[in-house]
Amino acid sequence: MNKSRSASERLISILESKNGSLSRMAMRRSSALDLREKKLRIFLKLLADTLKNIESEDFGKCCECGAEISIPEINAMPWVTNCRLCPEAVGFTRRIR
Numbered sequence: 001m002n003k004s005r006s007a008s009e010r011l012i013s014i015l016e017s018k019n020g021s022l023s024r025m026a027m028r029r030s031s032a033l034d035l036r037e038k039k040l041r042i043f044l045k046l047l048a049d050t051l052k053n054i055e056s057e058d059f060g061k062c063c064e065c066g067a068e069i070s071i072p073e074i075n076a077m078p079w080v081t082n083c084r085l086c087p088e089a090v091g092f093t094r095r096i097r
Helices: 002-016 021-053 071-076
Strands: none
């Protein structure tokens, strides 16, 4: 019984250890969740900004060149503020997943 207690204590110390592999996995998972949460917050901000700007006369126009953004593209990604030809078009706002 004394041996099983020491094995249990060793397991607990490994689980609580910051250098234990389970702790590293937990930190990686936490980091991945933090990144997802950050992306979700950015996405929600983009949608909120879109809802504020939808009544504006500039909605659907490229912020860089002023060209019209196509209706199918606005339907697919209403948060887009740049046309496909402008350099900013390949930025984060088109790559949210």
